[in-house]
Amino acid sequence: MRVLIRADASPTIGSGHIARCLTLARVLRGQGSHVAFACRRLPGHRLEALNADGFETFALPERYRDEDPLQAIESMLPWQFDIDALGLLLDGQAPFDWIIADHYGLDHHWQTAARRWAHRIAAVDDLATRRYSVDLLLNQNLSGLSENYAPLLPPGCRTLLGPRYAMLREEFNCEAIEIKPKASRVLVNFGGFDAARQTHHAMLALADFTELQVDFVAGADNPAWTQMQALAETRPNWRLHSFVSDFHQRMTEADLFIGAGGGTSWERAALGLPTICIAVANNQQANGEVMAAAGAHVFMGAREQVSVEQLRDAVGFVVN
Structure with a gap:
């Protein structure tokens, strides 16, 4: 064929x-x-x-x-x-x-x-x-x-x-991860481009959670790369990546995911990975709402409506 x-x-x-x-x-x-x-x-x-x-x-x-x-x-x-x-x-x-x-x-x-x-x-x-x-x-x-x-x-x-x-990629045809009583590892990814700079937004929200181990997978052409690099250098528990080849493995090791409402939504759902989701495009809004109603993630709405303070509060609610 x-x-x-x-x-x-x-x-x-x-x-x-x-x-x-x-x-x-x-x-x-x-x-x-x-x-x-x-x-x-x-x-x-x-x-x-x-x-x-x-x-x-x-x-x-x-x-x-x-x-x-x-x-x-x-x-x-x-x-x-x-x-x-x-x-x-x-x-x-x-x-x-x-x-x-x-x-x-x-x-x-x-x-x-x-x-x-x-x-x-x-x-x-x-x-x-x-x-x-x-x-x-x-x-x-x-x-x-x-x-x-x-x-x-x-x-x-x-x-x-x-x-x-x-x-879904074949590796996501697997058992759900074990959800820990307290989160210690966070994975942040807002797609391959993140034109809306939401990874940087998440960095600012996570700045006060010094005990968390955080991986930021930001995309090679992220428009806020310089600012993020400067922030990551001041946090020994943070790792900033432009690309990783073992994204599935990092997802299985994470306790919390912060990301967009695109195709990764189904990978997170397949793993049962607790997620704070922000829609970075209009086409992610409806599915983000329906998935939240089904209990698949915490949906905060469109990126324009989510402040650093609101995201910080949501992280605190989930990890504590």
Whole structure:
């Protein structure tokens, strides 16, 4: 089987779409499929990393004509330009069995046009905010409800809704961790980019908890790196990382996680890792609320509404 995945990464978009699709891609490859990625050359793209992992890659332009470079993550892409750019790369190639689109900016227009390269189209989604022309739709969130999608999907579309379909890496198919009566190790991560500087925000909130051992995994291009480095150098119990290859191991060793409401939510839930969650994008709000209602984490709301003092109080409540 031949599969093409269309997803992007950037400080605005985040790295979560590529991360979860990479999990799927590795499973498909393990089953004998040929998997390729088509991604734009946006700042922070993952094309080289995907290529180094052995996946065929197709590089799309960083910018399309008349496109606003500051547009919101949920804004529609100029779909015809994206299709035209794909055509330059894919026309003349062997057809794909599936194209999987994990992108808030692509809707039924793009999906219909993309059928020239594949008979079947799938969408990975979190929002239920636009029309879809797909054969399969996957939403792994508790907030992904069938009634929300009913008026947006074509007849005969199969839906995979809810966390039973969460795209978890194999290492998270494991027993839950033991929850200790008192927390001593904290892991902080707000995604691969953290454009909202929430790791630095968490550092300020944790400054008074001198007894805690804290790992901050901040992302290589974190905009507050210099300030965080200066803070970490004054705290012998703090370790600041731009990247770690053993993130799962660090999660199993942590007593508390402080992070965003993206794909890591399901990794934390699978481990039963106590978490203080802050939404760093609008698309994380609904699922953050529903997961909190289910008891999966403590949800503090949108980042704009969470002060250093409020986060400090929440940490104190959880660790003491």
